[in-house]
Amino acid sequence: MPRADRIAFIAPRFAEGGTVGGAETLLKNLADHAAAAGRQVTFLTTCAQSHFSWENTLPPGRRQIGRLDVHFFPVDPDRDVGEFLRVQAQIDRGVPVSARDEVLWIQNSVNSRALCDYLKAHGGEFDRILAGPYLFGVTYHAARVWPDKTLLVPCLHDEVFAYLGIMHGMFGSVAGCLFNSAPERELARRLYAFPDAKSSVVGMGLDPFEADPAAFARRHKLAQPYVMYAGRREAGKGTPLLCDYLHAFRERTGRDLKLVCTGSGPIEAPPALQEHILDLGFVSEQEKREAMAGAVAFVHPSVNESFGIVLLEAWLAGTPGLVHARSAVLRWQCAQSNGGLWFRHYPDFEEALLRLLDDPPLRHALGAAGRAYVRQNYAWPAVEQRLFAALDA
Amino acid sequence: MSDPMFDIKAPGVDAEKLVAEIRAATEQKLAAGVYADARIARAERLNLAHLRDADEFLNFYLKCLRDAVFVDISDFPIRERRRFFGPALVALKKVIWGLLKFYTYRLWSQQNQVNGLLVTAVEGVDQKYAAKLQELERRIQTLENQLAAASKAGKGT
Numbered sequence: 001m002p003r004a005d006r007i008a009f010i011a012p013r014f015a016e017g018g019t020v021g022g023a024e025t026l027l028k029n030l031a032d033h034a035a036a037a038g039r040q041v042t043f044l045t046t047c048a049q050s051h052f053s054w055e056n057t058l059p060p061g062r063r064q065i066g067r068l069d070v071h072f073f074p075v076d077p078d079r080d081v082g083e084f085l086r087v088q089a090q091i092d093r094g095v096p097v098s099a100r101d102e103v104l105w106i107q108n109s110v111n112s113r114a115l116c117d118y119l120k121a122h123g124g125e126f127d128r129i130l131a132g133p134y135l136f137g138v139t140y141h142a143a144r145v146w147p148d149k150t151l152l153v154p155c156l157h158d159e160v161f162a163y164l165g166i167m168h169g170m171f172g173s174v175a176g177c178l179f180n181s182a183p184e185r186e187l188a189r190r191l192y193a194f195p196d197a198k199s200s201v202v203g204m205g206l207d208p209f210e211a212d213p214a215a216f217a218r219r220h221k222l223a224q225p226y227v228m229y230a231g232r233r234e235a236g237k238g239t240p241l242l243c244d245y246l247h248a249f250r251e252r253t254g255r256d257l258k259l260v261c262t263g264s265g266p267i268e269a270p271p272a273l274q275e276h277i278l279d280l281g282f283v284s285e286q287e288k289r290e291a292m293a294g295a296v297a298f299v300h301p302s303v304n305e306s307f308g309i310v311l312l313e314a315w316l317a318g319t320p321g322l323v324h325a326r327s328a329v330l331r332w333q334c335a336q337s338n339g340g341l342w343f344r345h346y347p348d349f350e351e352a353l354l355r356l357l358d359d360p361p362l363r364h365a366l367g368a369a370g371r372a373y374v375r376q377n378y379a380w381p382a383v384e385q386r387l388f389a390a391l392d393a
Numbered sequence: 394m395s396d397p398m399f400d401i402k403a404p405g406v407d408a409e410k411l412v413a414e415i416r417a418a419t420e421q422k423l424a425a426g427v428y429a430d431a432r433i434a435r436a437e438r439l440n441l442a443h444l445r446d447a448d449e450f451l452n453f454y455l456k457c458l459r460d461a462v463f464v465d466i467s468d469f470p471i472r473e474r475r476r477f478f479g480p481a482l483v484a485l486k487k488v489i490w491g492l493l494k495f496y497t498y499r500l501w502s503q504q505n506q507v508n509g510l511l512v513t514a515v516e517g518v519d520q521k522y523a524a525k526l527q528e529l530e531r532r533i534q535t536l537e538n539q540l541a542a543a544s545k546a547g548k549g550t
Contacts, residue, residue: 241439248436338408346436347419347428355415362406369405 004127004391006040007031008119011131012110012138014045014070021051022309023133023155026180026204028068030130030153033205033384034391035067042126043070044119046112046138054110073115084108091160102166109137119145128391130178135161140170147173151390153202156184156191157304158328168192178202178390180307183328200390203307205380211286211293211317216260219290220278225357226258227322228295230288230310231302233265238301238324243269243277245301245349250276252350255357260295262288292317296363297340297356303327312378315339315370320363322352339370423453431461455516462508 013021015028028043035041043065047056056074063070087105090097097105115138123129123146131139132153143150152174156162171177171192177199179185185201188194216222227246233239239261246259247270260278261267267279280287292298298314303326311321311333321340323330325348334340341356343349356363376382422428434457441454471490473482 235439238439244436244439248430248432251432252430334408338406341408341412341415344416345440346433347423348415351415351419351422352412355411362411365406366408369408372405 002127002392004039006042006126006128007034007391008042008044008123008126008129009034009131010044010115010119010129010139010142011133012046012136013048013051014043014065014072016065021133022307023153025309026155026307027130027132027153029204030202030387031068032066033380034387037384037388039391041068043068044115044142045070045072046075046110046115047072048075048110060114071115071118073112073118076111076113079111080108091164094160097164099165102164106137106140106166109135109140111137111141116141116145123149134167134170140166143170143174148175150174151176151178153178154184154188155180155306156187157306158187159304162187162191176200176390176393178387180204181329181332183332184306187328200386200393202386202390203378203383204309205383206309206312206316206374206378207380208316208375209289211289213290213293213318216287216290216294222258222260222278224256224258225296226260226278226294227297227299227353228260228262228292228314228319229299229301230262230292230313232263233261233267235268236302236304238303239265240268241324242299242301243267243273245346246276247273248346249350249353253354255354257296257353257357260291262291289313289317292319295319297322297353300324300327300330302330305329308333311340312374315367315374318364318367318371320356320366320370322349322356337370337373339366339373341366428453429457429460431457434458434461451519455512455519458512458515462512463505 009027009031011024011027013024015024031041031043046054047058047060048054049057054075056077058072060072060074063072083104087097087101087108090101091105119129119142126146126149129142129146129150130153131142131150132155133139134152134154134156139152143152152171154171154177156179161167168191171188171194175198177185177188177194179188179199179201180203182201185194185196185199188199189196217226229239229242231237243259246257249255250257250273256276258276258278259273260280262280262283264282267277269277280291283291292314295314296319298311298319298321300308300311300321300323303324305327306329308323308327308330311323311330314321315337321330321334323334323340323342325331325342325344330340331342334342341352343352356366419428434454437454437457471483471486473479473486475482
């Protein structure tokens, strides 16, 4: 195929302001870099900002944001949230649902007919259409308009929704996929027999930074060692498990180890642990980086990740990772980089954390290996090379 | 499309080897009973869904449950943090607890009964399915052997 010069990116929300999900940030960053490389990029998205209400809070229409030509379309107002939640609850519980219910579920997900109509009318003007993440009606329906030129950026997880028949159909029809990691590609191969010839592992680039490891503790008068977590605080991300483990760790070992958290959502922790948690909420990038740099380890207890941007950021800060072994992606990142350890259960967690606490040279060696890995594989030039190779294939 | 252009295995420390060492250490400690602790069973409640394929850990978890199942409501010391009237307040609390103990006893003994039955049931289900799986594996092995023998005989003719 000749060079893909005209590219449309599609995401349910536009990452402006930093409070959207990782998948939307990924798509926006890829779009930015494609535009910076001289490609003509159009970004199609909805007027919604909240991933709870999906209310149309932004005005519809076209705006130039940085290098991107962004088109905002309203979310369909007639979605039946009750039906959506009914089927979703069934899927979530592992109850088999009929093909009709699967369709009902995706039709009442977050959709935009206006966006699809635009794509039907103007899709011929694009060489490539990139859409993601996989779990939204917007992505599903957009991928059906021009499947032969659509590349999914699925951010696929090993979760019940990935096993739905409609997902088989979507992955089977598109021209290709841009995965964030090799385990994600392996999952698509296992679930949908997705051919390697149609897939690429691209990921997202990160700019290197320097952060003073002592600055955060000094500013917050924190004399004790701490572990860090950054991101959404919810069961799906494993934060209640981290709190339970840390509470047991403190009780069993007698070590005064604190937990520093950034991000959104309530922290479900045993009452006795509450006073040992420093919850910063949303902080500046510099504050987050300094907090990461001073931590004994960055703990990522989530088992459903397609990339793990925060883990890569922690490595750039020179801090080792400690991740759940059930997350194929995070474990792969740790094994590839030699930048972190992984635990299956509490005994592994306790043993690994004790090693990291008691062996600063080991901690520094792991952090340095992680940093070298990110700088080599996730520097923007490397990511751009992979992205453009996939676009022009 | 393209192959992943990733550098495999950064030089320096070996994370896989470290994790293997950590696992060896935890296995030893598990066998020595270092982790037979109700606090771990509590901490592990949210991780159970991820341990479905870890047979050994499930056995360990059941052992922890068995250790923790019978609650003893008399096992806590009555203390008083206030300096003044401390001994008097402790004595008062002990009297109140002595009076209430009788009423809570029934609730407590029923809870212990339920806990004990639940652990027995879980262990029973685990043993039953383990035995069934063993039997199925044995049958598959026999059938595979028969199939291999039949195919060998077929080739010979």
